[in-house]
Amino acid sequence: MKRYDAIVIGGGHNGLVTAAYLARAKKSVLVLERRPRVGGAAITEEIFPGFKFTMFSYVVSLLRPEIIRDLDLPKHGLHILPLESTVTPMENGDYLAAWGDHDETRRELYRHSPRDAEAYDEYGRLMHFMAQAVKPILGMVPPDPTSFAPGDLAGLLKLGKHFRGLGGERLHALVKLMTMSSADFLDEWFETDVLKATKSASGIIGTFLGPRSPGTAYVLLHHYMGELDGVFRAWGFAKGGTGAVSEAIASAARSFGAEIRCDAGVSKVLVRNGRATGVVLESGDELSAGIVVSSLDPRRTFLQLLDSNELPAEFVADIKRFKFRGSSGKVNLALDLLPSFTCMPGIGRQHRGAFSISPSLDYVERAYDDAKYGEFSRRPYMDIVFPSMIDPGMAPPGKHVMSIFVQYAPYHLNGGWTDAKREAFGDAVVNTVESFAPGFTSKILHRQVITPLDIEKITGLSEGNIFAGELALHQLFFLRPAPGWAKFATPVRGFYQAGSGTHPGGGIMGASGRLAAMRILKDRA
Amino acid sequence: MSLRTTPFHPRTGPLSEGQAWRRWAGYVVASAYELSHDREYHAIRNSAALFDVSPLYKYMVTGKDASRLLDHVVTRNVGKAKVGQVLYTPWCDDEGKQIDDGTISVLGEQTFRMTSADPTLRWLHLNASGLDVTIADVSETTAALSLQGPSSRAILQIAAERDLSALKYFRLTSAKIRNIPVTISRTGYTGDLGFEVWVDASQAVPLWDALIETGTPYGLTPAGMLALDVARIEAGLLLIEVDYFSSRHALIESQKSSPLELGLGWTVATDKERYNGQAALDAERKRGPSWQFTGLTVDWDSLEQLYADVGLPPRLPSQAWRTSVPIYDRGGHTQLGYATSGGWSPLLKRYMALAHLGSEHAPGMEVRMEVTVEHHRKQAKALVTPLPFFNPERKRA
Numbered sequence: 069m070k071r072y073d074a075i076v077i078g079g080g081h082n083g084l085v086t087a088a089y090l091a092r093a094k095k096s097v098l099v100l101e102r103r104p105r106v107g108g109a110a111i112t113e114e115i116f117p118g119f120k121f122t123m124f125s126y127v128v129s130l131l132r133p134e135i136i137r138d139l140d141l142p143k144h145g146l147h148i149l150p151l152e153s154t155v156t157p158m159e160n161g162d163y164l165a166a167w168g169d170h171d172e173t174r175r176e177l178y179r180h181s182p183r184d185a186e187a188y189d190e191y192g193r194l195m196h197f198m199a200q201a202v203k204p205i206l207g208m209v210p211p212d213p214t215s216f217a218p219g220d221l222a223g224l225l226k227l228g229k230h231f232r233g234l235g236g237e238r239l240h241a242l243v244k245l246m247t248m249s250s251a252d253f254l255d256e257w258f259e260t261d262v263l264k265a266t267k268s269a270s271g272i273i274g275t276f277l278g279p280r281s282p283g284t285a286y287v288l289l290h291h292y293m294g295e296l297d298g299v300f301r302a303w304g305f306a307k308g309g310t311g312a313v314s315e316a317i318a319s320a321a322r323s324f325g326a327e328i329r330c331d332a333g334v335s336k337v338l339v340r341n342g343r344a345t346g347v348v349l350e351s352g353d354e355l356s357a358g359i360v361v362s363s364l365d366p367r368r369t370f371l372q373l374l375d376s377n378e379l380p381a382e383f384v385a386d387i388k389r390f391k392f393r394g395s396s397g398k399v400n401l402a403l404d405l406l407p408s409f410t411c412m413p414g415i416g417r418q419h420r421g422a423f424s425i426s427p428s429l430d431y432v433e434r435a436y437d438d439a440k441y442g443e444f445s446r447r448p449y450m451d452i453v454f455p456s457m458i459d460p461g462m463a464p465p466g467k468h469v470m471s472i473f474v475q476y477a478p479y480h481l482n483g484g485w486t487d488a489k490r491e492a493f494g495d496a497v498v499n500t501v502e503s504f505a506p507g508f509t510s511k512i513l514h515r516q517v518i519t520p521l522d523i524e525k526i527t528g529l530s531e532g533n534i535f536a537g538e539l540a541l542h543q544l545f546f547l548r549p550a551p552g553w554a555k556f557a558t559p560v561r562g563f564y565q566a567g568s569g570t571h572p573g574g575g576i577m578g579a580s581g582r583l584a585a586m587r588i589l590k591d592r593a
Numbered sequence: 594m595s596l597r598t599t600p601f602h603p604r605t606g607p608l609s610e611g612q613a614w615r616r617w618a619g620y621v622v623a624s625a626y627e628l629s630h631d632r633e634y635h636a637i638r639n640s641a642a643l644f645d646v647s648p649l650y651k652y653m654v655t656g657k658d659a660s661r662l663l664d665h666v667v668t669r670n671v672g673k674a675k676v677g678q679v680l681y682t683p684w685c686d687d688e689g690k691q692i693d694d695g696t697i698s699v700l701g702e703q704t705f706r707m708t709s710a711d712p713t714l715r716w717l718h719l720n721a722s723g724l725d726v727t728i729a730d731v732s733e734t735t736a737a738l739s740l741q742g743p744s745s746r747a748i749l750q751i752a753a754e755r756d757l758s759a760l761k762y763f764r765l766t767s768a769k770i771r772n773i774p775v776t777i778s779r780t781g782y783t784g785d786l787g788f789e790v791w792v793d794a795s796q797a798v799p800l801w802d803a804l805i806e807t808g809t810p811y812g813l814t815p816a817g818m819l820a821l822d823v824a825r826i827e828a829g830l831l832l833i834e835v836d837y838f839s840s841r842h843a844l845i846e847s848q849k850s851s852p853l854e855l856g857l858g859w860t861v862a863t864d865k866e867r868y869n870g871q872a873a874l875d876a877e878r879k880r881g882p883s884w885q886f887t888g889l890t891v892d893w894d895s896l897e898q899l900y901a902d903v904g905l906p907p908r909l910p911s912q913a914w915r916t917s918v919p920i921y922d923r924g925g926h927t928q929l930g931y932a933t934s935g936g937w938s939p940l941l942k943r944y945m946a947l948a949h950l951g952s953e954h955a956p957g958m959e960v961r962m963e964v965t966v967e968h969h970r971k972q973a974k975a976l977v978t979p980l981p982f983f984n985p986e987r988k989r990a
Contacts, residue, residue, distance in 0.1 A: 136942045137893065142983070147940055149635050169628045200906055307639050420632075460640050460744070460812035 072098045072327075074588070075347055075357040077334045077373065078567065080108025080527075083363030084317040084328075085581030086566040086588075088139050091324035093589050098355065099318075099326060100347065102333035102528065105311075106318045108363075109527045109534060110576055112311025116514035118464040119402040122309035122455055123516075124523060124534065126398075126471040127151060129575040131313065135582055144319035147307040149458050153421030155412060156266045157504040159428070163411035164262045165418070180260045191257045198241055199289050201234050209583055210546040210554045210571045245285045246541060251429055253285035261428050269426040269449050272475065274535045274574065276393040278436030279429055283541045305458045313576055337362070337373045337563060344563035359588060363567040363581065365529055365536035366390050366549035370558070379559050386550035390569075391543060394520030394532030395439060397477035399497045401470040401515055402463070406454060407501070407508035419457045425450035425500065439476030444493045447500050449475045467513075472497055479520035479531040490517050535575070536568035545571055556587040564588055596621050599647035600736040600797030604805075608815055615818045618710070620648040623817035630823075630912070631939070633816035637783050637824045638940050640812030641742035643804060644821055646782075646789065647797070649695075650712055651731045654705045658724035663697055663705055666720050666869060668852055670862040674699045679763045679778050682860050683852045684716075689873030690840035690849035692716070693833060694857070698765055698778060706731075706776075706791070710833045711841075720869070736797040740804065740813075741787030741824075743987055748808040749777065749788055757788075762989045771803045782821060784828020786987040822913040826945060827938050829888060829980030831855060835915045836886070836933045836947055853877050854884040854949075856980065885952045888978035889920070889932060891944035891962055895974035903967045909937040909944060920948055921961040925972050929960060938982065945982050946975070 076087045079101030091097045105111065109124040128148055136146065152168035164180060166173050178185040211223025231239060244253060250271035254264040268279035271287040278284075306313045318328055333350040337360050346356035362369040370379060370387045406415045409423065426432050426449050435445035451473040456463035463469045474497050481489060494517035502508050520532025529536055537543055546554045548571045556564050566584035568574055597620045598606070605623055613624040622645050625633055636642040654663060663671040669682035676699050683694040695709040707713070717728045740749060750757050753768040757777070760766055765778035773796045781787035792800045805813065825832065833839060840849045851874065852861050861874050893907075900907045913936030920930045935946030946962060954960065956979045961972035 133942045134893065142941045147635075147639055149639055150631050152632075168631070172628075460810065465810035 072096045072355070072357040074098075074359045074361060075100060075355060076361045076363060076566070077337075077347065078102075078108060078363035078528075079106035079314075079318070079328060079330070080363055080567065081110045081314050081317055081576055081578055082567050082581030082584075083108070083361070084314060084321055085135060085139075085578040086361055086363060086585045087326045087328070088317055088321035088324060089582060089585030090588065091321055091326035092139070093585075094325075095592075097321070097326040098357070099321070099328040100332045100334050100349070100355075101328065101330045102350075103526075104330050106328060106330065107311050107314030109523070109529060110310035110314045112309030115400065115516050116402045119467070119469050119514065120309055120455075120462045121400040121469060121516060122311070122471055123400065124398060124518070124527065125310045125576055126305075126453060126455065126473065128304055128306050128310065128313060130577045130579075132578055132582065135578045139317065139320040141316045141320055144316040144323070145308070145312060146316035147312075148304045149307055151304045151421055151453065151458065153418060154266065154424050155409070155418045155421065156262055156424045156426055157409050157411040158262055159431075161410055163409075164260070164266060165412075177260070177263065180263065181258070184258045184260045184263060187257050194238075194241055195289065197238055198245065201230070201238060201242065202289055204230065205545065205572070209556070209587060210548075212546055212552055212554070214552070245289060247282060248285040249280045249282050250284040250288055251279040251433075253288065262426075265426040265429045265432050266424045268429065269424060269432055269451070272432070272436070272449070273451075273473070274396060274533065275538055275540055276391075276395045276439070276476075276478070277540070278433045278440075280433050281436075286541060287539065305453065305455060307459045307461070309455060309459075309462065310576060317578070334373065337560075339374065339378050339560055339563070342378070343561040359562045359564060359592070361564045361566050361584065361588065363565075364569075365392070365533070365567055366565070366569040367392065367530040368528065369565050369567070369569070374560065374563075383550060383553065383559055390549050391538045391540065392479070392529075392531035392533040393538055394479040394523060394529070394534070395477065396473060396475045396532075396534060397444070397493060397520060398518040398523075399472040399474060399494055399515065400518070401472070402513040403468040403470055403511045404513050405511045406457075406468050407470075407505035407511060409505045411504070419454050421453075423450075423452040425452065425504065435476055439478045442478060442480060442482035444477045444481065444489075444496065445475070446496055448477070448497060450497065450500065452501070472501070477519055479524070479533075481519075485519050485521040490519050490522070493517060493519060535573055537573065539574045544573070548573055556584040557591070599645050600794040601645045601647065601738070601801050603798055604801045605645055605815065613817070617818070618648040618650065622648060623815075625817040625819045626815050630817060630819035633814055633820035634823050634939060636812060636814035636816055637742050637785060637820060639742070640814065641740060641744040641748055641808055642783075642814050642816035642820065643801075643808070644739040644741065644816055645737075646739045647736045647794075649732070649737060650709045651735045651737075652707045652709070652713060652717060653729045653731050654707055654717065654726060655703055655729075656724075656726040657703060658721075658726045659703050659705050662717065662721050662724050662726045663707065664865055664868060666717065667697065668857075668861045668868065668870070668874070669697070670865045671697060671699075671705070672865065676701055677764050677766065679765055679780050681763070681780075683855070683857050685852065685870030685874065686840045687870060687873070688840070688849075689851050689870035689877060690843075691837060691852050691855060691857075692839050692841050694831075696778075696780060698776070700765075700776070706735075711839055734794050736792050736794045736800075738790045738792075738800065738804065739781050739783075739787065740790060740808075741781045741783040741785050743786055743985075744808075744811040744813070745787050748804065748811050748813055749790075752803055752807040753777065770800060773800050773803070775800065782828075782830055783824040784830065784981055784983060784988060785824070785985060786990075819912055822915075822934075823936055823938065826913055826934050826936055826947060827941065827981065827983040829856075829947065829982060831886065831947065832915070832934065850884070850886075850949075851877055851882060853882040854886065856886040858882075882952055884930070884949055885954070886980075887948055887950055887954070887956075888980045888982055889935075889946040889948050889960065889962060889975040890978045890982075891946065891964075892974035892976065893944070896944065896964065899964065899966045899971045899973060905967065910935070912936065918946070919963045920950060920975070921963070921972060923959050923961065925961045929954065932962060941982060943982065945978070947980075950977065
């Protein structure tokens, strides 16, 4: 039987990145994917003939440019297209728009508040500095603050120096970002409610928090990190949808010699004398490997693939405490014609960007209120894009696909999710869009509604959390996924973790997968 | 108005959001239609872009000796070309130094259309003495559009109501688009799947309308020179007066280049009778050219470090640049050559440059490129990279 240097469990984008880096370093690598195709939550599927849906994740936020270069992804078909504008329709028929051009955006804001138009630049400058300050952390293996190991001390020293180098003003801003709610933080800067609502909405994505919940301000920063990349433009829409990102990474991994096997779910990781020796497939077959890497979320990695007696009891308790609480759903539509929004009638460049359904802070907070008490939002926050306007190949010529990210749709719904509840949720989404774009409903050719339960069933992500574990401050950096085990190794020798449930996690970034591969190669050197 | 507008201007003029125009051969064409050229660039690689390339100089060369004349002028073998073929070719002076580069379309046994970047009428006449040939300057009466990108064929097939899958790379065919007679050549300046459509200037506007109407559902986007400039660098295609100087404009010897030094050795025929520059080129080929035209990839970590040293995130040019930039050896002291064009590739996420280097610097070799960081001259690490940077299969498929 062939023995691999490494077996990677899960063919999501992080698992594929790990596999590609390991294969690039001349290791024999096998990726095992449970589904018939790679991609995990980054998949594009033709659900309705001729219409390609970015099933779950729909934009590429922060895919690391070094990964694109190291793996030569453009050669394997990756093309990230800019997504430039955001239009927020308001309930009074007006709108707030942010365009690709700075002057145009400033003039638009001036219409709402001359004061905010000026504050916007200063805010942007501060956030730019803050993002610059936080960004190196994304590429860093988190040092353990309780450890006296030379590597951890050096890492902490580097981190300490880094923060001291920020200076007073920025350090204060960082503390505020780490502790405040996004609504409060934005209140310090702006008076235009719709602006605060739209900005804060980006701070709640994938969390079970509202814009007035403390800790959400930090997530605002994530958006500026994409902008930091400025001309590098890591932020955008992948040609062919996010599935094309996965396919490109898979193709790169294969070109380095990695094997990828689909329809090959793993039921257990084999452990002998505290050391991982291989895996057992759902089919019962056993495969052996020098190391085993799981790119699944922490719950499945540790509580499902391993027997808990292989792990320290406290660690198991920590993993059990790790919060998932999926809070978002997705509605994908095939459209005969694009919808015309009341606030900006007609079809135009606005359809090439996003529409944010976040007309006021109260609106978004109320959407959260529903979820807090176990219901989906009757009028949810939505982030809408028309992928076919960016990549016309996503739909037949002249037809369109519409991707609606919806929050909140709690995993733990009162009474549980049923088919009827799913359709009621889909109706709430469609009816809300209809209220901003009358006539929209009649243009729908096909509707796909995805609840957190569906996300869990299809991708395996526990509780349907799109970030493989909530991106809340208490679950980041050296606490992701558990104190003492944030450095991709696990209590089982030869068993590593590489998914979004590890630092830095979240979004199609690939950073977790890359850092895990680096760690493995260092251990094996 | 002292500068001319092209026959497409009634359509391109109103599209210009920022009134950004560039001069080209005495005409103005759009630098970018939108405020930023970003989307126009991505259209080239993602869907399809439509460029107005009418300012090219165009000559019809006809008659019994037409092929003989062209064979005497250019370095490619025109006599061997078949009807329906298009040749990309440079042409040289007697010393084998490049004057210009362009294309020759073989429209019939005795009918050729030549395009050039500089006026070439006099040069053709000078070379035509004693030959039975007619040379007509059709620059103003022939308009041209370049339709480039992965969806270009699908769009053109519908517009021309015919299958174009048999039209190979660097071949042409005549066709009708909404009853407008056109020549379609599978050529372009982007290194992608693409076509150029040649039309009588009087029919320019209806042709534009036909292509835009057909192409819009496929994402066809009018695009300007800024977007084209990025694509042509990715494709490693050189530009006169930027990457090399015409030997007829050069003031000193060192400003001249030979096709062999410009990476165009493949265009210099070894199987034809006397042509301008032949002896010099044969000799140069024998001893090996001393210069080469190559790609450079600026090392990202090195560039990032230079900016981090002054507390800034890396800054990249938002447009392709076209200035001369010194290239040094690894030690940073000895100048090895110079880059002439460069820019950030949004597709490849790489900072690329086109450079003249001594022939001995093989791909993979490490050099230093001068970069200005916060007003200070620094050197970033760069690797010699074979051209083109981007070469999709669809270009020839």
